[in-house]
Amino acid sequence: MDFTYHSNELKNKLNIAPVILAGPEACRVITDNGGTITQNGGFLWNDGQFIVAVKDENHIGTLAHEMRHAWQYMNQVKEYKFGNKNIYDKREKEVNAYKYAIWYLKQYGLSEPINIPKLSR
Ligand SMILES: [Zn+2]
Numbered sequence: 362m363d364f365t366y367h368s369n370e371l372k373n374k375l376n377i378a379p380v381i382l383a384g385p386e387a388c389r390v391i392t393d394n395g396g397t398i399t400q401n402g403g404f405l406w407n408d409g410q411f412i413v414a415v416k417d418e419n420h421i422g423t424l425a426h427e428m429r430h431a432w433q434y435m436n437q438v439k440e441y442k443f444g445n446k447n448i449y450d451k452r453e454k455e456v457n458a459y460k461y462a463i464w465y466l467k468q469y470g471l472s473e474p475i476n477i478p479k480l481s482r
Contacts, residue, residue, distance in 0.1 A: 362469060364418040371425060371465070375432040379404065379411040383418035390414060402427040406434060422473040425465040429458040 368381040382390060388398045391414050396405030401423040402415035413431050415423045433454050463475055 364421070364424070367421045367424055367469075371428040374465075375428055377411075377428070377432050377435055379406075379413045379428075379431055381424070381428075382412060382414045383416070383424075385416055387412075387414035388416055404431045404434070406431070420473060421469075421471060422462045422466050422475050425462040426458045426475075429461040430454065433457065 364383055372378055372381075388403065391398050391403045391405045391412060394405055394410065394412075395407060396412070397403050398414070401417070401420060402413070404413045404427055405411070411431070413424070413427050415427060417423070459475055466472060466475075
């Protein structure tokens with residue numbers, strides 16, 4: 362099960378269809394087009410472009426995390442509610458993305474070091 366496999370699995374599970382890229386150049390595509398990259402990856406959705414990028418294709422947890430952010434973004438636009446509340450809050454979005462990544466890895470018996478950071482509000 363490689364990066365392409367997991368890319369497709371995540372697209373299906375989250376029902377989103379971004380272009381998924383890996384590698385340092387992929388991340389540059391995001392920043393060059395006005396998107397934001399955190400340490401390991403990021404996503405871009407503007408001008409009809411919908412791209413998820415991760416720096417290292419071996420980090421499936423990062424891919425799952427960024428895909429979840431892309432899902433959050435799409436569903437925010439549709440005013441989707443997560444539980445009983447909107448996930449507009451940055452900390453909640455991060456926790457939700459980390460939890461999703463941990464859950465996703467578990468489905469495949471994978472483990473990668475993921476520490477849910479304590480983010481200040
Ligand atoms: Zn994040």
